[in-house]
Amino acid sequence: xxxxxxxxxxxxxxxxxxxxxxxxxxxxxxxxxxxxxxxxxxxxxxxxxxxxxxxxxxxxxxxxx
Numbered sequence: 001x002x003x004x005x006x007x008x009x010x011x012x013x014x015x016x017x018x019x020x021x022x023x024x025x026x027x028x029x030x031x032x033x034x035x036x037x038x039x040x041x042x043x044x045x046x047x048x049x050x051x052x053x054x055x056x057x058x059x060x061x062x063x064x065x
Contacts, residue, residue: 002031008038008045009058019058 007023009015021027023037038054046063048054 002033004033004035005055006035006038006053007056008040008048008054010042010045011039012042015058 007019009019019037023034040048042058042060045057046060049057049059049063
């Protein structure tokens, strides 16, 4: 059985670099599968993280409080 996970991060170069290996199949996920990543601005991702809109979200340090 495969579990589908949603992923979100910003389109800034450091985020795309960080998530490249994960989103391009270079990290074995075994029984996990990622949906097409959601690319959005950091403020939106922070808001979504607080409401658990996505399974995996890039969160800014500022959002941690």
